[in-house]
Amino acid sequence: MQLGLEYYLVLSALLFTIGVIGVLIRRNAIIIFMCIELMLNAANLAFVAISRNLGDPDGQLFVFFVMAVAAAEVAIGLAIIVSVFKHRETINVDEVNSLKG
Amino acid sequence: MFEQLIIILLISPLVGFLINGLFGKWLKGKEKLSGGIGALAVLVSLICSIIAFVKVQGGTTLPNQDENGIVYEWISGQLLNESFTFNIGFHVDALTTVMLLVITGVGFLIHVYSIGYMHGDAGYTRYFAYLNLFVFAMLILVLGNNYLMMFVGWEGVGLCSYLLIGFWYEKQSATDAGKKAFIVNRIGDFGFLLGMFTLFAAFGSLDFVSIFDNAEAGNFQQVFGASTLVIATLLLFVGAVGKSAQLPLYVWLPDAMEGPTPVSALIHAATMVTAGVYMIARSAVLYNIAKTGVVVAWIGVLTALFAAIIALKQNDIKRILAYSTVSQLGYMFVGVGVGAYASGIFHLVTHAFFKGLMFLTAGSVMHAMANELDIRKMGGLRNKLPITHATFLVGALAIAGAPFLSGFWSKDEILHSAWGAGGSSIAIYIIGLITAFLTAFYMFRLIFVTFYGKSRVEPEVASHLHESPGVMWVPLVILAIPSAIIGLLLGVGGHDSWFHHFTEKVAGFKGEALGSATPFMIISSIVGLAGIAYAWTRYKNRVPSTEPTNTLQKLVANKFYIDEVYNTFIVQPIKNASHFLLWKLFDTGIIDGIVNGIAALIRVIGGTLRRLQTGLVQVYIVSMVIGIVLFLAYYLFFAN
Numbered sequence: 001m002q003l004g005l006e007y008y009l010v011l012s013a014l015l016f017t018i019g020v021i022g023v024l025i026r027r028n029a030i031i032i033f034m035c036i037e038l039m040l041n042a043a044n045l046a047f048v049a050i051s052r053n054l055g056d057p058d059g060q061l062f063v064f065f066v067m068a069v070a071a072a073e074v075a076i077g078l079a080i081i082v083s084v085f086k087h088r089e090t091i092n093v094d095e096v097n098s099l100k101g
Numbered sequence: 102m103f104e105q106l107i108i109i110l111l112i113s114p115l116v117g118f119l120i121n122g123l124f125g126k127w128l129k130g131k132e133k134l135s136g137g138i139g140a141l142a143v144l145v146s147l148i149c150s151i152i153a154f155v156k157v158q159g160g161t162t163l164p165n166q167d168e169n170g171i172v173y174e175w176i177s178g179q180l181l182n183e184s185f186t187f188n189i190g191f192h193v194d195a196l197t198t199v200m201l202l203v204i205t206g207v208g209f210l211i212h213v214y215s216i217g218y219m220h221g222d223a224g225y226t227r228y229f230a231y232l233n234l235f236v237f238a239m240l241i242l243v244l245g246n247n248y249l250m251m252f253v254g255w256e257g258v259g260l261c262s263y264l265l266i267g268f269w270y271e272k273q274s275a276t277d278a279g280k281k282a283f284i285v286n287r288i289g290d291f292g293f294l295l296g297m298f299t300l301f302a303a304f305g306s307l308d309f310v311s312i313f314d315n316a317e318a319g320n321f322q323q324v325f326g327a328s329t330l331v332i333a334t335l336l337l338f339v340g341a342v343g344k345s346a347q348l349p350l351y352v353w354l355p356d357a358m359e360g361p362t363p364v365s366a367l368i369h370a371a372t373m374v375t376a377g378v379y380m381i382a383r384s385a386v387l388y389n390i391a392k393t394g395v396v397v398a399w400i401g402v403l404t405a406l407f408a409a410i411i412a413l414k415q416n417d418i419k420r421i422l423a424y425s426t427v428s429q430l431g432y433m434f435v436g437v438g439v440g441a442y443a444s445g446i447f448h449l450v451t452h453a454f455f456k457g458l459m460f461l462t463a464g465s466v467m468h469a470m471a472n473e474l475d476i477r478k479m480g481g482l483r484n485k486l487p488i489t490h491a492t493f494l495v496g497a498l499a500i501a502g503a504p505f506l507s508g509f510w511s512k513d514e515i516l517h518s519a520w521g522a523g524g525s526s527i528a529i530y531i532i533g534l535i536t537a538f539l540t541a542f543y544m545f546r547l548i549f550v551t552f553y554g555k556s557r558v559e560p561e562v563a564s565h566l567h568e569s570p571g572v573m574w575v576p577l578v579i580l581a582i583p584s585a586i587i588g589l590l591l592g593v594g595g596h597d598s599w600f601h602h603f604t605e606k607v608a609g610f611k612g613e614a615l616g617s618a619t620p621f622m623i624i625s626s627i628v629g630l631a632g633i634a635y636a637w638t639r640y641k642n643r644v645p646s647t648e649p650t651n652t653l654q655k656l657v658a659n660k661f662y663i664d665e666v667y668n669t670f671i672v673q674p675i676k677n678a679s680h681f682l683l684w685k686l687f688d689t690g691i692i693d694g695i696v697n698g699i700a701a702l703i704r705v706i707g708g709t710l711r712r713l714q715t716g717l718v719q720v721y722i723v724s725m726v727i728g729i730v731l732f733l734a735y736y737l738f739f740a741n
Contacts, residue, residue, distance in 0.1 A: 096718075
C-alpha cells in the first residue's frame with residue numbers, strides 16, 4: 001500500500017504547528033531553537049513529498065539548501081545563546097529584554 | 102566729448118574709494134598718501150566740473166544734438182503692454198553744474214582739511230574711502246537724467262552719511278546717531294519712492310526731459326484724477342523733508358554731529374542735506390503745475406523759525422551750527438517753495454560755503470581745545486586762534502546777513518521773492534525776517550561766548566592751545582573768501598543778477614518781475630545788525646547761564662522736548678509693538694508654536710507607539726504569526 005500525498009502534508013502541518021506553538025509558549029531559548037528546527041524540517045518534509053508526487057527533483061534540491069542554511073544557523077544561534085548565557089547567566093527569553101522601547 | 106568728461110568726473114572719486122577701501126591695509130601709516138589719493142580724486146572731479154561749467158556757460162548742455170547723455174541701458178521691459186527703459190544717463194545743465202561746483206569745490210577743500218584733522222586716527226584710510234564714496238554718490242544724485250538714478254545717489258549718500266556719523270563706532274552715542282539718521286531718512290525715502298511710483302504710473306517713464314515735456318503738455322495718465330501731480334510732488338517733498346531735515350523729520354541732523362567735524366561740514370551742512378532742495382528745483386516744472394510750492398514754503402519757514410529758536414539756548418558749538426543748518430535749509434525751501442528756484446539754489450551755494458566754513462572752524466576750535474564742544478568752557482579764544490576767529494567771524498557775518506557778504510544777497514533774494522509771491526506769502530516774509538534776527542543773535546552769541554570775554558578754558562587745556570596746522574587753516578581761508586564775496590560776484594542785482602541769468606534756462610525756473618530790492622535789503626540789514634547788537638549787549642561779558650530760569654527757557658533749552666515726544670509716541674509704541682506683537686506673539690507664539698507643536702505631536706505619537714516594542718521576542722513572533730494567519734485566511738477564503 002502506498003501512502004497518499006495528503007498523509008505527508010498533514011504530518012508536515014502538524015510538525016510545523018507544534019514548532020510554532022513551541023516557539024510561542026516556551027521560554028527556554030534552546031527549546032525555542034529546537035522548535036525552529038522542527039518547523040524547518042516540517043517544511044523539508046512537505047518539499048520532499050510534493051517533489052516526489054510531482055516527479056520533479058527541484059523540491060529535493062531546495063531541501064539541501066534548507067539543510068545547509070539550517071546547519072549554519074544552528075552554529076551561529078548556539079554561539080549567540082552561549083554568549084548571552086555568559087553575560088546574563090540565563091537563557092530565559094523573558095529576561096533578555098534590553099531592546100524594550 | 103561731454104559724456105566722456107562727465108564719466109571721468111563721476112568715476113574719479115569711485116577710483117579713490119576703491120584704492121583707499123581695498124588697499125587700506127597697505128596704506129596704513131602712510132597718511133599723506135592715503136589722504137592725498139582721496140583729495141586728488143576729488144580734485145580731478147573739480148577740474149572736470151569747472152570744464153563742464155565753462156561748457157554750459159558757453160551754451161552746451163547735455164543732452165544736446167550730438168550726444169544724448171545716455172551711456173548704458175540699465176533696465177528695460179514691458180509693463181501692461183507699455184515698454185519702458187531706465188538708463189544710466191546724464192543731464193547736465195546750469196543747475197547741475199552749480200551743484201557740481203559746490204560738491205567738488207567744497208568737497209575738495211574738506212578733503213584737504215581732513216588730511217590734517219584726522220591725523221593719527223586709527224580709521225584714516227577708511228575715513229577717506231567713505232568720503233570719496235560719498236562724493237561719488239552725491240555726483241550720481243545730481244548728474245542723473247532720471248529719478249531712478251537720482252534715487253540711487255540719494256540712497257548712496259544716505260548710506261555714506263550713516264557710515265560717517267557712526268565713524269567712531271566704539272562710541273555708543275555715535276552708532277545711535279547713525280542709526281537714527283538712517284531710520285528717519287528711511288521715512289523720507291519711502292515718500293520719495295511712492296512719489297517715483299506715482300510719476301512712473303502717470304508718465305510711464307522716469308526721465309526728467311520726458312516727464313517735464315509731457316507734464317507741460319498735460320499728456321499723462323490721471324492716475325489720481327486731477328490731483329495726480331499734487332500727490333506726486335507732495336510725496337517727493339516727503340523725501341526732501343527727510344533728507345533735508347525739515348519739520349517734522351529734522352531730529353536726525355543735530356545728532357548727526359557725532360561724526361567727525363569735516364563730515365558735518367561736507368555732508369550735514371554743504372551737500373547732502375541740500376539734496377532735497379536740489380530735487381525740488383530739478384522738479385520745478387512739476388511744482389509749477391501742481392502749485393504745491395506753498396506747502397514747501399510753509400514747512401520751510403516754520404522749520405527755519407523753529408530751529409532758530411532752539412539754537413538760541415544750545416551750548417554745544419556743533420549743535421548750534423546743526424540747528425542753524427536746519428534753519429537755513431528752511432530758507433532754501435522757502436525760496437524753491439515760492440517759485441524763486443534760482444534764489445533757493447543761490448542760497449544753497451552761499452550756505453555751502455559759509456556753513457562749511459563755520460563747521461571747519463568749529464573743528465579747528467575743537468582741535469585746539471582737545472575736542473571740547475561746550476562753549477561755556479571756552480571764551481577769549483580770539484588771541485590764541487586768530488585765523489580761526491577771523492574766518493569764523495566771516496562765516497557768522499555772512500549767515501547773519503551783514504551787508505554785502507554772501508548770505509546777505511541770497512537770504513534777501515528769498516525774502517524778497519516771498520514778499521512778492523502773493524497769497525499767504527507776506528506771513529512767510531515776516532516769519533523769515535524774525536528768523537533772520539534770531540539767526541544773527543544766536544550766531545553772535547556763539548562768537549562772543551567762544552572768542553571774546555574772559556578765558557574759561559581749563560588750565561591743562563589752555564597750555565596746549567594752538568592754532569591749527571597749515572593744512573587745516575589754508576582751507577579755512579580759501580573758504581572764507583567765497584563766503585565773503587560770492588554774493589558780490591554772482592548775486593548783485595537780485596533777480597537780475599548773473600546767477601539768475603545763468604540758471605534761467607533750467608526747466609521750470611521762471612524769471613520773476615519784482616520791484617526794487619533796495620528797501621528789502623535795508624530792512625534785512627537792519628534786522629541782521631540788530632540781532633548782532635542785541636547779542637553784543639547780552640553776551641559781551643556774560644557766560645550763558647547753566648540753569649534755565651523760567652518755563653519758556655527750559656522748553657527751548659530742551660529743544661521743545663521733541664525727541665522725548667517722538668520717543669514716547671512713536672519710538673516706544675513701535676518698540677513695544679515689535680516686542681509684544683512681533684516677537685512675543687508672532688515669533689515665539691505662532692512661528693515657534695508651530696515648530697514646537699509639531700515636535701510635541703511627534704513625541705506623543707512616538708511615546709504611544711514605542712510601547713509596542715516590548716523587547717520580548719515572542720510578542721513579535723505572535724504578531725508575525727497573526728499576520729501570516731490573516732494573510733493566509735485572506736488568500737484562502739476571500740481572494741477568489
